[in-house]
Amino acid sequence: FQFSFTLFEVTFKKSEGKLKGWLSYSLANSERQFDKINYNKVFPYRYDRRHTINFVGVYLLKKGVELLANFTYGTGQPFSYASSKYFIQLPGSNQQVEVLNWTPTNSNRLEPFHRLDVGEYFKNKKKWGEELIYIGLINVYDRSNTLFVRLKENPQDPFDKSFVKSSLLPILPSFSYKVLF
Numbered sequence: 517f518q519f520s521f522t523l524f525e526v527t528f529k530k531s532e533g534k535l536k537g538w539l540s541y542s543l544a545n546s547e548r549q550f551d552k553i554n555y556n557k558v559f560p561y562r563y564d565r566r567h568t569i570n571f572v573g574v575y576l577l578k579k580g581v582e583l584l585a586n587f588t589y590g591t592g593q594p595f596s597y598a599s600s601k602y603f604i605q606l607p608g609s610n611q612q613v614e615v616l617n618w619t620p621t622n623s624n625r626l627e628p629f630h631r632l633d634v635g636e637y638f639k640n641k642k643k644w645g646e647e648l649i650y651i652g653l654i655n656v657y658d659r660s661n662t663l664f665v666r667l668k669e670n671p672q673d674p675f676d677k678s679f680v681k682s683s684l685l686p687i688l689p690s691f692s693y694k695v696l697f
Contacts, residue, residue, distance in 0.1 A: 594622035
């Protein structure tokens with residue numbers, strides 16, 4: 517078993533004034549190699565996300581009210597899929613077993629992941645402490661980021677195959693209320 521991991525990260529931060537925030541970029545390469553997997557060849561690890569960009573902006577609208585934006589982008593995760601299948605009959609039995617032919621380990625990538633979240637933050641000072649209210653939208657432009665794919669076969673035509681993407685987190689309102697004593 518061997519693994520390698522390369523990381524480069526840079527962050528630019530602005531922490532003064534009405535507009536605050538940061539921009540960060542990371543380059544990460546995570547690979548694995550096992551004697552009995554992928555014909556002993558190195559392959560990208562499941563969590564290998566080569567490029568990640570994050571932008572966070574906070575704008576002070578007025579005392580106690582902030583507007584927030586968070587954009588994130590990441591290279592799609594690696595995956596493998598069954599490229600074909602065949603059936604074999606077990607010796608001395610009438611039972612057939614399905615055998616799948618897989619693409620090389622993690623030789624494909626999902627589409628890049630990206631989304632924009634926005635919100636407004638209210639801070640109210642009280643005699644007894646402070647209340648914090650957050651109202652926002654997650655995934656503002658309703659991006660269908662692919663979580664995983666599966667192969668769909670047409671029962672009438674074994675050569676008619678397509679990938680079906682499964683995603684999570686459509687546009688979603690967000691609300692939180694916090695009390696500090």
